[in-house]
Amino acid sequence: MGKRNLKIKEEKDSGFSTVVSGRFTNKDGRYNVKKKGINILNRYSWYHTFLLLPRFKFIGVLVIAYIIANLIFASIYYAIGIEHLTGIDKSSPVQEFVDVFFFSAQTFTTVGYGRIAPVGALASFVATFEAFLGLLGFAIATGLFYGRFSRPRAYLKFSEIAVVAPYEEGTAIMFRVASYKNNMLSEAEVNITAAIEENIDGKLVSKFYQIEPTLKKINSFSLNWTLVHKIDSNSPFYGYTEEDFKNTDIELIIMIRAFDEIFANNVVQRTSYITSEIVYGARFLPMYHSSEDNKTTILDLDKIDDYQLVKI
Amino acid sequence: MGKRNLKIKEEKDSGFSTVVSGRFTNKDGRYNVKKKGINILNRYSWYHTFLLLPRFKFIGVLVIAYIIANLIFASIYYAIGIEHLTGIDKSSPVQEFVDVFFFSAQTFTTVGYGRIAPVGALASFVATFEAFLGLLGFAIATGLFYGRFSRPRAYLKFSEIAVVAPYEEGTAIMFRVASYKNNMLSEAEVNITAAIEENIDGKLVSKFYQIEPTLKKINSFSLNWTLVHKIDSNSPFYGYTEEDFKNTDIELIIMIRAFDEIFANNVVQRTSYITSEIVYGARFLPMYHSSEDNKTTILDLDKIDDYQLVKI
Amino acid sequence: MGKRNLKIKEEKDSGFSTVVSGRFTNKDGRYNVKKKGINILNRYSWYHTFLLLPRFKFIGVLVIAYIIANLIFASIYYAIGIEHLTGIDKSSPVQEFVDVFFFSAQTFTTVGYGRIAPVGALASFVATFEAFLGLLGFAIATGLFYGRFSRPRAYLKFSEIAVVAPYEEGTAIMFRVASYKNNMLSEAEVNITAAIEENIDGKLVSKFYQIEPTLKKINSFSLNWTLVHKIDSNSPFYGYTEEDFKNTDIELIIMIRAFDEIFANNVVQRTSYITSEIVYGARFLPMYHSSEDNKTTILDLDKIDDYQLVKI
């Protein structure tokens, strides 16, 4: 339950609701909302789903789809009758099905060795259709692969915690962020919204405030970037004690937008810090230094969470 | 025939014409305009057409193109003479054509079992060309598949109707919208234009007005968004009675633009509300609630059109 | 040689040079500049070249590349010796080369019937490499096809001529433009620069002026758009007579930018009007009308150049 800094204007256009419980934004930046209603098939964009699937699950889905497709077609060929396929090893029914299965795979992938080949209209027709389907299937897989790896992403690493640190004559809330891959970001801009639970006429309600950092934009995002929100009379946290920071439901919702110069596209990443992720009385330690030959700068990404406790 | 709020300035840059009848924008957001003149081949972008084709029609077009291509090539091989293909089953002319057709399919898909194979220059030449065409065909299909599923779309569901509801001391026009898929929208912005038919010197003419909502932009588009246009002295609807709303040709033309964070692209969706889609004296019912464990919010998309009648 | 409207400020940021002769922008919107120096291979982006190639030339380039690749590989197989290929028809040297050529094509497209197949390490090695190259070749073709048809284009048709027409109490320069395909444009914006040859201290020099249309932006680009530049005291053409318009080297350089809602991308198109393309004393005729059932609007693209002469 936060106390209210009456000088500060509530923000109306956050897009979040004031009356719902739970975290607004998950740590990974996804909204904490579940949707129901509408047909489940219409509620999911399968393409968005495939884009966000972890790599091994994605490959797994492709492999399973390949096996299932071949099992289905093998069953169809088997039902039609193996006399419509030349070159089948007929030593046992299992062997027969195995050969039919591999014939299906050779058709689906368009390898078509020809050791086994269809004769007669029915088997030939199914094979014609299967080869077509196989090519379309790999066309879709090509698109999914490209969609996945060309998807513009920011590849930003945020510090796990935010700190309340001494700053100038007072204090400031700080967290930091660095780009951890070999991409090339510029013109980075931050947007910070604070959701603070307040007691309004006896009811706990979340209020939203725009949080101003000392630096809202940087031209070159080459090193780490420490975001600093000075707690002065324009801050909703003005007058907060250590106790207030520990006992109030706070959520800092962060969005960083930058321009990826290699992709020539804007990228966005989000995260949030809740009360338990804000350390009162701490200071981040430097995370970069000069190289030994003094010719370049080393950015040590493992140090992004390094901080020391300080007295405020 | 609307009465005129003389304080309000007409909007010049709507891009629509004042003298044409019929709806300006269809419910699905497409302009209600037909084009003629210019060669019909130049008047359609076949790529735009393929992007907008429903899924099953798209697959159907591919299947039909595949069959037609094979029929054409089969006829060519047949005309050249089946003696230029080895392995043809010559038991009957129909059987011959069937085998030639499947040879064509095996070439077009590059399966190439080899049970049937071309001998001699002519058949080989056609097969060489067909395999090339087949690969280009599937290259185009790959591009179309990717174009279709990577196309940035907003996936927004608008309420079927707009309402005139009590608001503060007066009334407001409201409608609502929610993103219904697992995409992730932020920085949504709305643009509303009203087309109102007015009697100018005895002629009915459509006038266009920029409609200001109380909130033009939201940072996070996680829940539903209720757009509210307060009917005050700055509104073209100032002084409208229930009768005016029923008897005037009104069209609210809506455009929402948002940023899809997964695609990292701007998306746009349009719709419109005409006189018969505006309910006078109604209020929308809430469409989200907390989950049972109080940890997340449930957005019920089936409730987007739920409203109750109220007295104004 | 234009006379100078001394109230008007020259534009510095046109990016064109004041001292060069000839049209600045070609009718199709390309800059009228030739580049030399730098290695010719580095001076062309082959991808930009392929994107802009007319459709039939593009297909032609692919076909020729396919034939050349097969001729090269056929020659290699032939040089290695046809005894390393099974199934070759050895009735004559020509027939041998033909068979080798078709074997190459069957390998390049990965059809691989197997009637002809490599035996021995050398021919097998070349075939292994050829199949690899074939697949990469079609991978590139797939990318080029997709790049070509997914390229965001405005598909705008400009009137061939601009007119000087009566407008309010004076005159205005007008031209018009319409989108002629089934794309869906919104938020169109125009930028007009006039290059006027002026006599500065006895030397003819091009001066650049920003030309203000009465409407710089439209929300919905559904019909045609007539651009109107009123010739008042803020215009560089203020005080121009019919003779001035005919005897001065004028170039109106036009750029229109719009948002394609289907592609969700900005598109741009340029054109220019030079002195001989400006008709003094003419008025455009309407190019749209209501459908017979009064429910939609018909835009007749063939009428975009229809005008009648008027007295000014």
Place this chain on the structure above:
Amino acid sequence: MGKRNLKIKEEKDSGFSTVVSGRFTNKDGRYNVKKKGINILNRYSWYHTFLLLPRFKFIGVLVIAYIIANLIFASIYYAIGIEHLTGIDKSSPVQEFVDVFFFSAQTFTTVGYGRIAPVGALASFVATFEAFLGLLGFAIATGLFYGRFSRPRAYLKFSEIAVVAPYEEGTAIMFRVASYKNNMLSEAEVNITAAIEENIDGKLVSKFYQIEPTLKKINSFSLNWTLVHKIDSNSPFYGYTEEDFKNTDIELIIMIRAFDEIFANNVVQRTSYITSEIVYGARFLPMYHSSEDNKTTILDLDKIDDYQLVKI
């Protein structure tokens, strides 16, 4: 060690650190920063890496991957036993492995001549899996090819050096840039930051300043563009002598952003000039002229570095 122009405000949002040695931006525009920490696999985006690989290295990587894949699969088939493959030439163990290797290649590329073909479940299973992997591999290659050649790039050539030249009554820093390919750029905008090493309380520290060119934006980027920063009292270089320019650690960090009209995308390119790349007392020579028929302009890219020494 620069002297300080006290009228000029330091820039806070450059995003570079004030205390690190070495060049900030490399000549090719990449940040001069090395990253360590985090798992090396997570520190690289392999897609960004592949996009930036020189063309021949990229092809080389594909070829090597193809050979390795076939060696692995050939070993597996060999381990399973060549009796599970029909048509193998068993004249010697080497010959056997060679044939198995080529069988693998024929499967991976889906050529599948069928001269060699799998019999029995084990070899067939491996072949089934290999064909699947081959197709996915070429799907990825297709995506990489497309990603590489569709990547929006500015194709700008900067002059190797910047000059301090006479300008109006004083001097100016100038450098120039031209687009050297057949792309089509417009709405180019420049951003220049100067990093100047200054003596602050006895310590050498880099200070950052926003550098204002006389023209920050051009509409049409058709010829070369000479950027001019006038050294007046608003410049951090105000009062600098030739000695100051030679003895101070200066870095001019340049970013140009433009709109590529063919790709319909924004493109960005960077470079920087350090002290040793700034020539005091020089003037660029013209690099374009009219064609002989006076109908077009010739831009000679080889002259971009041509300058003559002048006395200041």
